[in-house]
Amino acid sequence: MAGVFDNPVLPYFAFYATMVVLKTMAMSFVTTFHRRTKGVFANPEDVGIAPGKGKIATDESVERVRRCHLNDLENVIPFVLVGLLYTASGPSLSSALLHFRIFTGARIFHTIAYLFALPQPSRGLSFLVGYLATLSMAYNVLSSAKY
Amino acid sequence: MAGVFDNPVLPYFAFYATMVVLKTMAMSFVTTFHRRTKGVFANPEDVGIAPGKGKIATDESVERVRRCHLNDLENVIPFVLVGLLYTASGPSLSSALLHFRIFTGARIFHTIAYLFALPQPSRGLSFLVGYLATLSMAYNVLSSAKY
Amino acid sequence: MAGVFDNPVLPYFAFYATMVVLKTMAMSFVTTFHRRTKGVFANPEDVGIAPGKGKIATDESVERVRRCHLNDLENVIPFVLVGLLYTASGPSLSSALLHFRIFTGARIFHTIAYLFALPQPSRGLSFLVGYLATLSMAYNVLSSAKY
Numbered sequence: 010m011a012g013v014f015d016n017p018v019l020p021y022f023a024f025y026a027t028m029v030v031l032k033t034m035a036m037s038f039v040t041t042f043h044r045r046t047k048g049v050f051a052n053p054e055d056v057g058i059a060p061g062k063g064k065i066a067t068d069e070s071v072e073r074v075r076r077c078h079l080n081d082l083e084n085v086i087p088f089v090l091v092g093l094l095y096t097a098s099g100p101s102l103s104s105a106l107l108h109f110r111i112f113t114g115a116r117i118f119h120t121i122a123y124l125f126a127l128p129q130p131s132r133g134l135s136f137l138v139g140y141l142a143t144l145s146m147a148y149n150v151l152s153s154a155k156y
Numbered sequence: 157m158a159g160v161f162d163n164p165v166l167p168y169f170a171f172y173a174t175m176v177v178l179k180t181m182a183m184s185f186v187t188t189f190h191r192r193t194k195g196v197f198a199n200p201e202d203v204g205i206a207p208g209k210g211k212i213a214t215d216e217s218v219e220r221v222r223r224c225h226l227n228d229l230e231n232v233i234p235f236v237l238v239g240l241l242y243t244a245s246g247p248s249l250s251s252a253l254l255h256f257r258i259f260t261g262a263r264i265f266h267t268i269a270y271l272f273a274l275p276q277p278s279r280g281l282s283f284l285v286g287y288l289a290t291l292s293m294a295y296n297v298l299s300s301a302k303y
Numbered sequence: 304m305a306g307v308f309d310n311p312v313l314p315y316f317a318f319y320a321t322m323v324v325l326k327t328m329a330m331s332f333v334t335t336f337h338r339r340t341k342g343v344f345a346n347p348e349d350v351g352i353a354p355g356k357g358k359i360a361t362d363e364s365v366e367r368v369r370r371c372h373l374n375d376l377e378n379v380i381p382f383v384l385v386g387l388l389y390t391a392s393g394p395s396l397s398s399a400l401l402h403f404r405i406f407t408g409a410r411i412f413h414t415i416a417y418l419f420a421l422p423q424p425s426r427g428l429s430f431l432v433g434y435l436a437t438l439s440m441a442y443n444v445l446s447s448a449k450y
Contacts, residue, residue, distance in 0.1 A: 014246075019244060020302040021301070021303065023241045023244070023300075024298060024302060025303070027238055030238055031294055033234065034230070034231075034287065034291075036230075037230060037231075037283075037287070052273065054279070057276065058280075076345055078230065079226075079373075083327075083328070083376065084331075086233055087324045090320065090324055090383050091321055091324055094317045094321060123346075128348055129351065130352070132348070133352070140331070143328070144325075144328075147321050147324070150317050150318075150321045151318060154314050155314040155315050156315065156319070161393075168449050168450065169388075170388045170391070170444050170447075171448035172450070174441050177385055177441070178441055180381065181437070181438075183377075200420065201420050201421070201422055202423055204423065205423050205424070225377065226373075240387075
C-alpha cells in the first residue's frame with residue numbers, strides 16, 4: 010500500500026500528524042484513569058462504575074488532564090489542518106521535516122510539562138515553540154495561496 | 157461534479173466524514189434549545205433573548221450536551237484527520253468502509269447514550285468502539301508512512 | 304513553489320482556511336493577555352509568572368475569550384474539514400469563493416461581537432451565517448459522495 014501517497018512530503022506528514030493526534034487521543038484515557046481511581050465523575054450514570062466510592066465532583070488531577078486535552082485540541086488540530094495545506098503547497102522535504110519534528114517534539118514535552126506540573130516557563134515555552142512551528146507553516150501556505 | 161474525487165475511497169470517506177461532522181455541529185443547536193427553554197445563558201448579552209426568565213447560570217441538561225459536544229470534538233475530529241490520511245494511504249474499499257461505518261454507527265449510538273443518559277456501559281462501549289476504529293486506521297497510516 | 308496545488312480551488316481554500324485557523328489560534332494569546340493582566344490562572348505553577356498578584360481563579364473576561372475559542376473549535380474546524388472535502392469534490396470557483404468569503408467574514412464578525420459583548424442578535428446571526436455556509440458546503444459534498 011505504501012507509495013499510494015503521491016506527494017513526496019505526504020508520507021512524512023502522515024507519520025507526524027498521526028502521532029500528535031494519537032497523543033491527543035491518549036488524554037481521554039488519562040482522564041478516565043484519574044476519574045476511576047479518584048471516583049469523581051461528570052455524569053450520574055457513570056458513578057456506579059467505580060465501586061463503593063464514586064460521586065459527581067470535580068478533581069484537580071482530572072481537570073489538569075482536561076486542560077491539557079483542550080490545549081491539544083487548540084494546537085494539534087490547527088497543526089494538522091495547516092500542515093496538510095502546507096504539504097499540498099509543495100515545500101522542500103528538509104524544511105517540512107524540520108517543522109513537523111519541532112512541533113511533535115514540542116507538544117510531547119508540553120504534555121509532560123502539563124501532566125507533571127513542571128515549573129514554568131517549561132510548559133509556556135513548549136507551547137510557544139509548537140505555536141511558532143504552525144505559524145511558520147501558515148506563512149508558507151499564505152505565500153503560495155490565492156484570495 | 158461527481159467523479160472529481162480521484163481516489164476511489166475518497167467519495168465514501170467524504171460521506172461518512174461529513175455525516176459525523178454534521179452530527180457534531182448539531183450539538184450547537186441542542187445546546188441552544190436547552191439554553192432557551194431553560195433560560196440559562198453563559199453571556200449577559202444573551203439573557204434578553206429568552207423573554208421573562210433568562211439568567212446567567214449553569215444547568216445540568218445544558219452541561220450534558222456540552223460534554224457530549226466536547227467529546228465529539230475529541231473523537232470525531234481525530235477520526236476525520238486520521239481518516240483522510242488513511243484514505244490517502246490507499247486502503248482497500250471494503251476495509252475502509254468497515255472502518256467508516258463502524259465509527260459512524262458507534263458515534264451516533266454514543267450521542268443517543270449521552271443525551272438520554274442511558275445506563276453504562278452503553279456510552280463507554282460506544283466511545284471505545286469508535287476510538288478503536290480510529291486507532292486501527294492510525295495503525296494503517298503509520299504502516300505506510302515515513303519518518 | 305506556488306502552482307503545486309493541482310486542484311484549481313485549493314489555493315483559494317488554503318488562504319481562507321489558514322486565515323480562520325490563525326484567527327482561532329489568536330484566541331490563545333487573548334486568553335494569556337487577560338490571565339496575565341488580571342493575574343488569574345488555572346494552574347498553580349503559572350501563578351508566579353504574574354508578579355505580585357497572581358492567584359488560581361476564574362475571571363469573566365478570561366472565560367469570555369475561552370467561550371469564543373471553544374465556539375471557534377466547534378465551527379472553524381468543521382468548516383475546514385468539510386471545506387477540504389468540498390474543494391476535492393470539484394465546485395465552481397465562484398461558488399467556492401462565495402462560501403469561503405461568507406464564512407470567513409461571518410467568523411471575524413462573530414469574534415468581534417463575542418469579545419466586545421455586542422448586543423444580540425449580532426453574535427447569534429454571525430454564528431448562523433457561518434454555520435449555514437458550512438451546511439451548504441456539506442450539502443454539496445453529500446451530493447457527490449457515495450455511501
